[in-house]
Amino acid sequence: MNTRIAVLLPCYNEEATIGAVIDDVRAACPAAEIVVFDNNSTDRSAAIAAEKQVRLVRVSRQGKGNVVRAMLKRVEADVYVMLDADATYPADRIPDLLRPVIDGSSDMVVGARFGRPEAGAFRRFHHTGNRILCRSVSLIWGARLTDVLSGYRAFSAEVARILPVVSSGFEVETEMTVQALFYNMTISEVDIEYRARPEGSFSKLRSYRDGFAIFLQVVHLLRAYKPLTTFGGLGLVSIGVGSLLGLSTSVDLSRPAGILAVTLILLGALLISTGLILHTLNFRVKELHSVITRRPGP
Numbered sequence: 046m047n048t049r050i051a052v053l054l055p056c057y058n059e060e061a062t063i064g065a066v067i068d069d070v071r072a073a074c075p076a077a078e079i080v081v082f083d084n085n086s087t088d089r090s091a092a093i094a095a096e097k098q099v100r101l102v103r104v105s106r107q108g109k110g111n112v113v114r115a116m117l118k119r120v121e122a123d124v125y126v127m128l129d130a131d132a133t134y135p136a137d138r139i140p141d142l143l144r145p146v147i148d149g150s151s152d153m154v155v156g157a158r159f160g161r162p163e164a165g166a167f168r169r170f171h172h173t174g175n176r177i178l179c180r181s182v183s184l185i186w187g188a189r190l191t192d193v194l195s196g197y198r199a200f201s202a203e204v205a206r207i208l209p210v211v212s213s214g215f216e217v218e219t220e221m222t223v224q225a226l227f228y229n230m231t232i233s234e235v236d237i238e239y240r241a242r243p244e245g246s247f248s249k250l251r252s253y254r255d256g257f258a259i260f261l262q263v264v265h266l267l268r269a270y271k272p273l274t275t276f277g278g279l280g281l282v283s284i285g286v287g288s289l290l291g292l293s294t295s296v297d298l299s300r301p302a303g304i305l306a307v308t309l310i311l312l313g314a315l316l317i318s319t320g321l322i323l324h325t326l327n328f329r330v331k332e333l334h335s336v337i338t339r340r341p342g343p
Contacts (some may be wrong), residue, residue, distance in 0.1 A: 051122035067137035110212035156197030158239035276320030284313030
């Protein structure tokens with residue numbers, strides 16, 4: 046049986062590059078269905094995609110997360126490749142990303158950009174910020190990842206079917222990574238040659254605003270998927286501070302410091318209890334998810 050491959054290109058005002066990217070994808074993976082998801086482009090991006098005779102899907106809700114959600118809903122395939130239309134990712138590496146997914150050794154393969162980035166490919170602070178984020182995610186979720194923000198990914202139909210996506214902006218890549226780790230999916234990486242944007246192509250990423258959104262998304266995901274780590278950690282800190290304060294005041298409840306010490310200890314106990322309850326609920330959710338998504342036997 047032939048493997049159905051879909052290459053998904055999110056696009057917003059990429060008329061300078063979209064045509065070349067489509068040509069490169071066709072050369073690298075002739076059997077793939079190419080689908081361009083146009084997100085309210087005001088230039089000729091959609092027209093160029095139509096001229097190239099690829100499937101064009103228009104997404105009216107602005108934001109990359111909204112586009113990714115539409116991708117997973119509107120396209121059926123056995124294996125998917127997600128690739129930005131800005132010509133910064135080498136389309137000729139598509140076979141390398143597909144191979145581990147097709148042979149079943151990985152559920153998701155990420156094109157990691159830090160192996161051989163071209164000069165000027167990363168804007169100021171982006172490289173450092175991504176490194177910090179990757180190390181944090183790897184430490185918290187027990188993974189070995191070097192690029193959680195890459196927009197170059199291959200993944201299986203099962204990932205597309207069961208992975209929830211609720212982000213609306215550029216934080217969607219981080220969400221996809223964390224969701225896959227939460228559901229015990231296998232993620233591997235392939236080093237790619239990340240390129241600088243060609244002349245006439247402009248980044249849509251707003252460094253500070255989108256960086257802050259990504260940070261908030263990580264905090265939200267940590268709270269939602271690692272509640273014992275989050276609330277338990279805060280609880281231990283609260284109990285520790287309260288205990289030190291209580292020792293210094295001999296827990297004299299007639300003094301404000303003594304009242305504060307007891308309050309912090311009680312708050313810490315409440316936070317730890319909350320973490321334990323949410324951790325148990327998460328475990329039950331994963332059990333239910335496993336049963337619902339289990340493939341029927343032959």
